[in-house]
Amino acid sequence: MKNGRFGIHGGQYIPETLMNAVIELEKAYNFYKNDKNFNKELNTLFNEYAGRPSRLYFAEKMTNDLGGAKIYLKREDLNHTGAHKINNVLGQALLAKKMGKTRLIAETGAGQHGVATATAAALMGMECVVFMGEEDTIRQALNVYRMRLMGAKVIPVTSGTATLKDAVSEAMREWTNRIDDTHYCLGSVMGPHPFPTMVRDFQAVISKEIKEQILEKEGRLPDAVIACVGGGSNAIGSFYHFIDDKNVKLIGCEAAGRGIDTLETAATINTGRLGIFHGMKSYFCQDKYGQIAPVYSISAGLDYPGIGPEHAYLHDISRAEYVAVTDEEAVCAFEYLARTEGIIPAIESAHAVAHAMKIAPKMDKYKIIVITISGRGDKDCAAIARYRGENINE
Numbered sequence: 001m002k003n004g005r006f007g008i009h010g011g012q013y014i015p016e017t018l019m020n021a022v023i024e025l026e027k028a029y030n031f032y033k034n035d036k037n038f039n040k041e042l043n044t045l046f047n048e049y050a051g052r053p054s055r056l057y058f059a060e061k062m063t064n065d066l067g068g069a070k071i072y073l074k075r076e077d078l079n080h081t082g083a084h085k086i087n088n089v090l091g092q093a094l095l096a097k098k099m100g101k102t103r104l105i106a107e108t109g110a111g112q113h114g115v116a117t118a119t120a121a122a123l124m125g126m127e128c129v130v131f132m133g134e135e136d137t138i139r140q141a142l143n144v145y146r147m148r149l150m151g152a153k154v155i156p157v158t159s160g161t162a163t164l165k166d167a168v169s170e171a172m173r174e175w176t177n178r179i180d181d182t183h184y185c186l187g188s189v190m191g192p193h194p195f196p197t198m199v200r201d202f203q204a205v206i207s208k209e210i211k212e213q214i215l216e217k218e219g220r221l222p223d224a225v226i227a228c229v230g231g232g233s234n235a236i237g238s239f240y241h242f243i244d245d246k247n248v249k250l251i252g253c254e255a256a257g258r259g260i261d262t263l264e265t266a267a268t269i270n271t272g273r274l275g276i277f278h279g280m281k282s283y284f285c286q287d288k289y290g291q292i293a294p295v296y297s298i299s300a301g302l303d304y305p306g307i308g309p310e311h312a313y314l315h316d317i318s319r320a321e322y323v324a325v326t327d328e329e330a331v332c333a334f335e336y337l338a339r340t341e342g343i344i345p346a347i348e349s350a351h352a353v354a355h356a357m358k359i360a361p362k363m364d365k366y367k368i369i370v371i372t373i374s375g376r377g378d379k380d381c382a383a384i385a386r387y388r389g390e391n392i393n394e
């Protein structure tokens with residue numbers, strides 16, 4: 001990896017006005033990532049505040065029921081705020097503080113990254129402003145309340161489709177206006193360098209722990225690691241320390257929505273094309289004119305029209321495989337894990353569970369699969385009930 005490139009992907013496709021902010025961030029990150037005190041402080045936050053290490057749980061009932069490979073669940077749903085997003089946000093907030101910044105801005109879709117950022121800002125005594133598509137502020141009113149409760153200001157974005165991609169654009173614009181006291185806390189492994197690398201490094205704690213835990217429990221590495229992919233941060237975090245272990249299959253699960261042969265999909269690798277957007281070169285869902293296509297998934301956390309550049313590269317060199325999982329398959333997996341193991345996964349994570357349910361029965365009993373449960377599913381219960389034709393009060 002050189003100059004923030006992953007093969008032909010990545011880079012810094014940004015306006016001149018943002019260049020200074022990005023260069024300042026890159027310098028600071030290059031310094032602090034090797035700083036002993038920074039890493040010690042971050043580790044303490046991970047352990048004492050976020051509740052790490054998260055458990056690697058042997059799903060015995062699911063394993064017996066599917067009758068094939070041994071299944072382990074990496075329980076990122078047990079982290080404070082209920083998902084992997086806290087790993088990235090604690091890292092960036094601590095870095096911003098070291099850089100002398102007093103204000104965090106962030107984009108959010110479903111509100112999960114906004115809530116995580118508001119959490120870190122409250123903890124570290126920083127000002128926090130979250131950009132959220134107006135459409136999403138209505139759909140996710142509870143998360144808007146959570147952010148405000150923790151002292152953040154939520155700004156509804158009305159441009160474009162008034163959803164996640166417009167919130168990212170607005171946050172980038174705001175960063176250009178106020179770089180002196182503000183850090184843009186980006187929510188996934190996307191955007192201009194150094195974000196894809198930096199966010200990956202903060203999330204890589206997931207695969208570092210999986211490796212230690214599986215070696216302790218099984219005395220060997222897993223045969224496959226499976227994770228869902230929106231921008232790709234929980235997936236790259238789950239893959240990272242296994243990339244050089246060629247016998248470990250890495251499988252990313254994209255949201256197919258109503259199917260990859262329909263227009264209502266968010267499966268970027270399976271349906272997208274090479275493009276440049278939000279500061280990076282990667283694959284994007286596009287219409288026939290090359291405009292960013294509107295995307296759809298039942299899972300708000302996966303309906304982003306792009307994918308992080310490192311995943312695009314891992315796909316190009318065939319090191320990782322990217323499969324598409326439909327709404328219906330994800331909902332069935334959501335219900336299955338709840339019933340079988342008493343664990344309600346986030347609907348995002350249920351995409352990974354669904355793929356494991358397809359491949360585990362065909363694998364030998366001595367094979368091992370690790371599924372990353374990126375978050376917990378309390379937030380999704382009302383929507384899944386609605387999907388099944390039942391109305392419950394939120």
Ligand SMILES: *Cc1c(COP(=O)(O)O)cnc(C)c1O
Binds near residue numbers: 083229231346376
């Ligand atoms: C945001 C989110 C995702 C998708 O983001 P990635 O960057 O692809 O990890 C997945 N799962 C949960 C629970 C989320 O909150």
